[in-house]
Amino acid sequence: MINIKSRCSSAREELAIVSMGKINRWEDHYTRRAREEQWLARSVYKIEEIDKKVRLLHAGDRVLDLGCYPGSWSQYSVSKIGPKGHVVGVDLKKPDRFSSPCFKFIQADVLSVDVEWIEKQVGPRDVVISDLAPATSGIRVTDASRSMELALKALSIALAVLETGGHFLCKVFEGPDVTALRAELARHFSRVQTLRPSAVRKASTEIYLLAMKRSSKVA
Numbered sequence: 001m002i003n004i005k006s007r008c009s010s011a012r013e014e015l016a017i018v019s020m021g022k023i024n025r026w027e028d029h030y031t032r033r034a035r036e037e038q039w040l041a042r043s044v045y046k047i048e049e050i051d052k053k054v055r056l057l058h059a060g061d062r063v064l065d066l067g068c069y070p071g072s073w074s075q076y077s078v079s080k081i082g083p084k085g086h087v088v089g090v091d092l093k094k095p096d097r098f099s100s101p102c103f104k105f106i107q108a109d110v111l112s113v114d115v116e117w118i119e120k121q122v123g124p125r126d127v128v129i130s131d132l133a134p135a136t137s138g139i140r141v142t143d144a145s146r147s148m149e150l151a152l153k154a155l156s157i158a159l160a161v162l163e164t165g166g167h168f169l170c171k172v173f174e175g176p177d178v179t180a181l182r183a184e185l186a187r188h189f190s191r192v193q194t195l196r197p198s199a200v201r202k203a204s205t206e207i208y209l210l211a212m213k214r215s216s217k218v219a
Contacts, residue, residue, distance in 0.1 A: 030199045034072070040097055043131060044072035045199035047169075050208060051080065054193075056167055057127060060084040064125045064161060066110050066154050066170075067132035071095030077129070078102045088122045111153055115160050125161045130154035130170035133206070140205065144175025151181060151209070159188060159214075166214040174205040185211040 030042035051057050057080040065074045068089030077087045078100050089095065090106045090113070106121055110132060132154060134146035151172040158168040168189065172178060178194075185192045189211035196207050 028201075039072050040070050040075055040095065041072035042199060044076050046131075046197040046208070047073050047076050047129065049197040049199065050169065050195055050210065051076070053195075054210060054212065056129075056169060056210070057081060061126040062124065063087045064122050064128045064157070065089040066128065066130040066157065067091055067150075068105070069093040069095050071098055073129055073131055074103055077127075088125075090118070090122075110157070111150060113157075115156055118157055119160045122161055124163050125158075126163055126166050128154070128158035128162055128166070128168045130158075130168075133171060133173075140173075141175070144173040144177070144205070147171070147173035147206075148175060148177045148181065155181075155184070162214045164214055164216050168211040168214070169208060171206050171208055174207055178207070178209075182209065185209060189214055 028042070030045050034040070034042045034044060047056075057063070057077055059080075059082045061077075061081045062085065063074075063077045063081060065077065065087055068074050069091040071089070074087050074089045074095065075098060078085070081087065081102065083102065086102055086104070087100075088104045088106060090108050090110055092107065092109055094105050094107060106118075108118070130151070132150040134143060134150060136143045151170050154170045155168065162168065168185070172181065182192055182194070190213035191211070193210045193212075194207055195210055200206055
């Protein structure tokens with residue numbers, strides 16, 4: 001286990017493993033850099049780039065990380081929010097290679113979890129991040145549809161837990177429903193952006209939707 005007190009990690013992609021003299025075919029610059037810098041996965045550079053661009057995370061923030069395994073997004077979040085902040089990670093698989101007093105893990109299937117239940121478990125949040133991705137089939141339309149289902153569930157959770165002025169970041173695969181999702185985000189947030197960080201693999205259709213400044217909840 002990696003015990004990281006000032007940093008914590010989250011993302012969907014595991015570090016490439018060098019085994020029996022063979023390099024994993026997914027090994028690349030970001031994978032090697034993540035290993036050298038002791039991040040848990042290359043996907044950390046996606047949230048890092050976004051955060052540097054828009055200042056998503058701040059000291060003292062309460063963060064919810066949906067689909068947190070293997071941990072690089074939670075790891076990065078903890079490094080930014082400091083000792084007064086707090087991160088809750090939710091996934092079926094526990095990120096077991098790090099620990100932090102600022103991190104709490106909830107084992108659950110995000111897609112099937114009850115929104116009211118998760119709201120009670122995590123309490124109010126300032127930022128919700130989601131790097132959720134479906135098991136891909138290789139059929140773009142199918143994969144985009146499954147990704148959209150995850151993004152919509154992440155949004156429903158975000159709307160339940162985010163404080164006024166809070167932010168939401170989620171991954172989604174490019175597809176015909178992205179425009180409608182952007183429109184839905186615009187109903188609840190002051191600003192919506194579509195981002196594609198440099199660390200996204202060239203062949204991937206993934207993009208990130210960033211929604212800033214949650215509007216006031218209707219009583």
